[in-house]
Amino acid sequence: MFGVTILGNNSALPAYDRHPTAQVISIQDQSILIDCGEATQIQMSRYKVKRSKINHIFISHLHGDHYFGLIGLITSMDLLGRTTDLHLFSPPGLKEIIDMQLAVANASIPYPLHFHTIIEAGTLVETPKFKVSCFPTQHRIPCYGFTISENKAPRKINKEKVIAAEVPFSYYDELKKGYDYETKTGEVITNARVTDPASPNKKYVYTADTVFDLGLVEHAMDANLLYHEATYLQDQTQKAAERFHATTIQAATIAKEAKVNRLLIGHFSSKYESIESHVMEARTVFANTDIAHEGVTFLVQ
Amino acid sequence: MFGVTILGNNSALPAYDRHPTAQVISIQDQSILIDCGEATQIQMSRYKVKRSKINHIFISHLHGDHYFGLIGLITSMDLLGRTTDLHLFSPPGLKEIIDMQLAVANASIPYPLHFHTIIEAGTLVETPKFKVSCFPTQHRIPCYGFTISENKAPRKINKEKVIAAEVPFSYYDELKKGYDYETKTGEVITNARVTDPASPNKKYVYTADTVFDLGLVEHAMDANLLYHEATYLQDQTQKAAERFHATTIQAATIAKEAKVNRLLIGHFSSKYESIESHVMEARTVFANTDIAHEGVTFLVQ
Numbered sequence: 001m002f003g004v005t006i007l008g009n010n011s012a013l014p015a016y017d018r019h020p021t022a023q024v025i026s027i028q029d030q031s032i033l034i035d036c037g038e039a040t041q042i043q044m045s046r047y048k049v050k051r052s053k054i055n056h057i058f059i060s061h062l063h064g065d066h067y068f069g070l071i072g073l074i075t076s077m078d079l080l081g082r083t084t085d086l087h088l089f090s091p092p093g094l095k096e097i098i099d100m101q102l103a104v105a106n107a108s109i110p111y112p113l114h115f116h117t118i119i120e121a122g123t124l125v126e127t128p129k130f131k132v133s134c135f136p137t138q139h140r141i142p143c144y145g146f147t148i149s150e151n152k153a154p155r156k157i158n159k160e161k162v163i164a165a166e167v168p169f170s171y172y173d174e175l176k177k178g179y180d181y182e183t184k185t186g187e188v189i190t191n192a193r194v195t196d197p198a199s200p201n202k203k204y205v206y207t208a209d210t211v212f213d214l215g216l217v218e219h220a221m222d223a224n225l226l227y228h229e230a231t232y233l234q235d236q237t238q239k240a241a242e243r244f245h246a247t248t249i250q251a252a253t254i255a256k257e258a259k260v261n262r263l264l265i266g267h268f269s270s271k272y273e274s275i276e277s278h279v280m281e282a283r284t285v286f287a288n289t290d291i292a293h294e295g296v297t298f299l300v301q
Numbered sequence: 302m303f304g305v306t307i308l309g310n311n312s313a314l315p316a317y318d319r320h321p322t323a324q325v326i327s328i329q330d331q332s333i334l335i336d337c338g339e340a341t342q343i344q345m346s347r348y349k350v351k352r353s354k355i356n357h358i359f360i361s362h363l364h365g366d367h368y369f370g371l372i373g374l375i376t377s378m379d380l381l382g383r384t385t386d387l388h389l390f391s392p393p394g395l396k397e398i399i400d401m402q403l404a405v406a407n408a409s410i411p412y413p414l415h416f417h418t419i420i421e422a423g424t425l426v427e428t429p430k431f432k433v434s435c436f437p438t439q440h441r442i443p444c445y446g447f448t449i450s451e452n453k454a455p456r457k458i459n460k461e462k463v464i465a466a467e468v469p470f471s472y473y474d475e476l477k478k479g480y481d482y483e484t485k486t487g488e489v490i491t492n493a494r495v496t497d498p499a500s501p502n503k504k505y506v507y508t509a510d511t512v513f514d515l516g517l518v519e520h521a522m523d524a525n526l527l528y529h530e531a532t533y534l535q536d537q538t539q540k541a542a543e544r545f546h547a548t549t550i551q552a553a554t555i556a557k558e559a560k561v562n563r564l565l566i567g568h569f570s571s572k573y574e575s576i577e578s579h580v581m582e583a584r585t586v587f588a589n590t591d592i593a594h595e596g597v598t599f600l601v602q
Contacts, residue, residue, distance in 0.1 A: 013380045014343050014373075038373040039340035042315050062405040064376055072315075072339040072369050079314045079571075093405035100401060104363040104394035106442050141407050270380075 002300040007043040009292045012065040015270035020065035027130045033057040040069035047295045059090035060208035061143035085112040091142040135219045137210035139244045145207040155195040162194040204300045212250035220258035225300045230265035248278050252285035266292035303601040307593045308344040313366040316571035321366035328431045334358040341370035348596045360391035361509035362444035386413040392443040436520045438511035440545045446508040456496040463495040505601045513551035521559035526601045531566035549579050553586035567593035
């Protein structure tokens with residue numbers, strides 16, 4: 001399971017039961033939270049997202065609609081009895097805010113809370129199960145997009161070939177890792193002879209808040225799933241540029257140029273009661289586009 | 302109209318679709334916000350509370366479940382085009398947090414935002430329409446309760462007597478304010494002769510978070526409506542005391558001793574899925590008790 005559950009798809013002003021940005025990435029038994037707008041923890045309750053599975057939180061930038069829900073979430077985790085490590089990644093400034101909020105409440109977080117400051121592109125986390133890296137986007141304040149990929153899938157055992165070569169079953173795990181097998185007589189059965197290549201790693205790319213920027217294409221290239229903001233419809237292209245946001249057509253253009261499998265659009269302006277026009281416009285450029293509907297889990301496949 | 306609309310009735314951990322503390326007081330055409338837990342602005346949308354009518358916000362204390370929604374609300378007021386003054390009252394520390402959150406976003410609030418620090422009991426605001434004063438409560442950090450009263454209602458014109466005395470209609474407003482009337486011939490029609498006494502000022506008392514404290518009785522005395530927290534049922538009296546919170550029976554005892562008209566209880570622990578037992582317990586001591594149900598407006602009468 002590698003999926004993205006949308007908790008909020010609106011821009012700064014909550015409207016029409018749309019909430020500020022938050023997404024939960026599920027990779028196998030791990031959850032990753034990307035951005036944490038106000039009421040994210042309430043959305044988690046609504047959509048049955050288990051807070052206890054979240055060990056990594058990535059905040060793209062410190063505009064309120066992307067992090068105002070964080071302090072409530074981390075204090076609630078304490079009330080829920082959390083004891084395990086939590087890692088927070090964000091551009092500079094987050095720790096100072098959280099520390100001040102804890103200080104006025106005469107409170108502290110008893111579980112291990114680690115702040116990691118993002119100051120440049122690169123790998124943020126690599127575990128046996130997934131890898132998260134970041135890249136800067138062009139916005140009004142320092143802002144980063146994220147690439148989440150499953151860690152390299154194992155090579156696949158070719159049943160017929162492995163039986164023919166008489167490799168013992170107990171060695172299959174080694175074969176999956178890419179090792180060759182040496183028989184008792186010293187013959188080397190090369191890995192490639194008895195296994196098939198692993199499936200390519202699945203990749204989800206989240207481009208956060210951004211102005212239209214073809215520089216994002218390289219980061220989104222060949223993503224299985226791309227999230228790109230589409231705050232405005234095409235007729236607001238000028239306003240989008242002024243506010244360092246993007247339009248439907250621009251989001252779809254990035255998806256098309258990057259040859260992704262599927263595009264999700266979100267971060268809708270509260271000026272739009274209906275967002276059906278957004279998806280219709282985007283599909284004129286990139287057909288496999290969907291609205292990042294709240295409560296829906298999109299598979300990365 | 303003098304009413305209290307409940308936006309949140311839960312304690313720190315949002316649960317069972319109950320939200321952290323927030324209440325909107327409507328007095329004539331003005332609105333006052335008391336406390337502002339996370340997602341208060343979303344609750345406002347849900348229950349059609351107009352943000353533009355709020356000119357005064359009172360934060361009882363700086364535990365997160367009473368103010369984490371404030372930064373989102375005041376930034377949204379900006380996005381909604383607010384230009385009028387907003388007054389915030391809280392114990393020390395709030396301004397520093399808000400300022401830091403604005404600074405990292407490279408943002409400012411363009412409408413006049415006034416921070417008022419509460420450091421002792423006394424009158425906070427008095428307008429022609431209402432008066433708000435505060436008193437300290439016993440909690441883990443500095444915390445204040447609030448008394449909101451309608452400003453003194455005008456004297457009532459006695460129609461029969463005013464006509465008999467031949468006071469001209471154009472002078473009725475002066476009579477309501479308490480002035481006497483002098484006829485053209487120099488005769489003084491005393492105010493008391495042609496008017497009836499004003500109704501007593503209606504009073505709402507909000508005791509915030511507090512341990513059981515009979516010292517609150519004097520502040521709640523004769524209130525038309527009293528809100529008192531009842532975080533726990535009676536069997537958790539010991540835990541309530543340890544955490545500086547109160548039980549159902551304790552809330553009802555304060556209401557009874559203060560001879561209030563009606564009691565609202567709230568700030569329920571998230572350990573309780575149902576809160577029906579709370580109201581049943583409280584009513585054994587004070588019959589006119591109700592749960593501060595979210596979305597309900599309770600009249601102060």
